[in-house]
Amino acid sequence: MSESAAPGTPEASPLSRPTPPAPGPRGRAPVDTTPPFFQEGEVSVSTTRIVAYGTPASLVGVKSVRLFVDKPHLRFAIIILLAGIGVGAYGAMIRNSPACALGVMLAVVSYLTYRFQNMRHKLFVTRETGPEAEIFVAGNLDFTHRVLAAVEQALAQQAQTAGAASAPTATYQDASVR
Numbered sequence: 001m002s003e004s005a006a007p008g009t010p011e012a013s014p015l016s017r018p019t020p021p022a023p024g025p026r027g028r029a030p031v032d033t034t035p036p037f038f039q040e041g042e043v044s045v046s047t048t049r050i051v052a053y054g055t056p057a058s059l060v061g062v063k064s065v066r067l068f069v070d071k072p073h074l075r076f077a078i079i080i081l082l083a084g085i086g087v088g089a090y091g092a093m094i095r096n097s098p099a100c101a102l103g104v105m106l107a108v109v110s111y112l113t114y115r116f117q118n119m120r121h122k123l124f125v126t127r128e129t130g131p132e133a134e135i136f137v138a139g140n141l142d143f144t145h146r147v148l149a150a151v152e153q154a155l156a157q158q159a160q161t162a163g164a165a166s167a168p169t170a171t172y173q174d175a176s177v178r
Contacts, residue, residue: 052147057133059154059155060158062128065155067123068121069121077111080109085103088107091103122134135151
C-alpha cells in the first residue's frame with residue numbers, strides 16, 4: 001500500500017482503470033460518418049466516398065462517371081491460330097505426325113487464349129480539377145452496373161444537398177468504340 005491511500009481502500013493502479021477508446025482510427029475523428037447506402041461484398045458507397053476492396057476513393061468534386069467495358073482481344077488468339085495452322089499444314093505436307101499434333105495443340109491454345117481472357121469493367125470519374133481517375137475494376141458486368149448506379153445516386157444526393165443546379169452525368173463506353 002502506498003502512503004497516500006487511505007487505510008482499508010485498495011491501491012489505485014494505472015492499469016486497473018480502463019482507458020476510454022479513441023474517437024476514431026488512430027485517435028482521429030472518423031472522416032465519413034454517413035452510413036453507406038450501397039454495401040455488397042467488399043464494396044461500399046456513401047455520399048462522399050467509395051471503398052472498393054479496401055481502397056478508398058473520394059467522390060467529392062466529381063463531375064461525371066464513366067463505365068468502360070474492356071472486350072477480349074483477338075490479336076493474340078489469331079496469331080497463335082495462324083501459327084498452329086501453318087505448323088499443322090507443314091507437318092501434313094512432310095508427313096510428320098508430331099508437327100501435326102503441335103499444330104492442333106496450337107489451335108487449341110488459340111481457342112483457350114480467346115475464351116478465357118479476363119474481361120474487365122472499369123468505373124472512371126472525372127473531377128472538376130485533375131485528370132480522369134479509375135475508382136473501381138471488376139469482372140462482373142452486372143455488379144459493375146450496380147456500383148455505377150450507387151455512385152450516380154451518391155453524386156445526385158451530393159448535388160441535392162449542395163443545391164447545385166447541374167447533376168453529374170454518367171456515360172457508357174465500350175472498348176470496341178475506341
